[in-house]
Amino acid sequence: MKLFHSHxxxxxxxxxxxxxxxGLAGHIALLPSAVHPVKRDRSVLVQHPLAQVPTLIDAEGNSLADSRVICEYLDALAGGGMFPKDGAARWRALNEQSTADGLLDAALLIRYELTARAESERSAAWIEGQTAKIESALAWFEERAAGFGERVDIGTVALACALGYLDLRFSDIAWRDDAPDLAAWFATISERPSMQATRPPAG
Ligand SMILES: N[C@@H](CCC(=O)N[C@@H](CS)C(=O)NCC(=O)O)C(=O)O
Known part of the structure; x- marks a missing residue:
């Protein structure tokens, strides 16, 4: 398998x-990409119309996007493990994934507003609205963090990646100040080999 990626x-x-x-990381070759919402990367575009990362090319040459579909595909390939099979545990994990991804969507909208638009086109109200979304999602997770325990599934992994991105790109958001349970939980899950192996380079 091949994965269009960005660090x-x-x-x-x-x-x-x-x-x-x-246990599938060794079966995935990483392909470089230069995706951008305006200047689209043609090498990804020829594989999938959204031209985003992640885009996976499976062993048969089929392309799959987005991260939710790819994660579920990998889970099926491995015979399960990251998606609770049914009942309340499944809906909880899927809902956590959606909320963490929504937090990230808001963060990326701010990032693109600041990096892909000319200064004269930027909207302070837009950035404020997306920031409020990030803050309310963080508060929602803080209410739940004490109950996460050692659970490692698609919900908690999505959240850990979202918090990692805030630390990488939004260090001005001091989210730990208002979310002590989340901060303690994040420190622990960040020690996992899977999180260490995927740590983005600073900068
Ligand atoms: N819902 C998608 C979002 C993917 C996404 O926004 N990827 C960004 C990079 S982090 C991207 O490809 N941006 C370029 C673009 O939106 O055209 C997923 O879960 O994979």
Whole structure:
């Protein structure tokens, strides 16, 4: 399998953490990409119309996007492990994944506002709205963090990757100040080999 990736992408990181946890990381060759919402990367575009990372090319040459589909695909390939099979545990993990991904979508919208748009086109109200979304998602997770325990599934992995991205790109958001339980939980899960192996380079 091949994966179009970028070192800083939190969605790619989620896929690779899942791959490490499932023992599949060694079967995935990383392909470089230069994806951008405006200047699209044609090498990814010819494989998938959204031209985003992560995009996976499977062993038969089929392309798969996005991170949720790729993670579920890898989980099926490995015979399960990262997606609780049914009942409340499944809906909880999927809902946590959606919320963590939504937090990341808001963070990326801010990032693109600041890096892909001319200064004269930027909207302070837009950035404020997306920041509020990040803050309310963090508060939602803080309410739940004490109950995470040692659970490692698609919900907690998505959250860990989202928090890692905030630390990488939004160090001005001092999220630990208002989320002590989340901070303690994140420090522990960050020690896992899967998280260590996928740590983005600083900068
Ligand atoms: N929902 C997608 C989001 C992927 C995404 O936003 N990837 C970013 C990089 S972190 C990207 O490819 N940006 C370029 C673009 O949006 O065209 C997923 O879960 O994979």
């Amino acid at each position: 800083a992408s939190p969605f790619v990181r989620k896929v690779m953490v899942v791959a490490h946890e499932l």
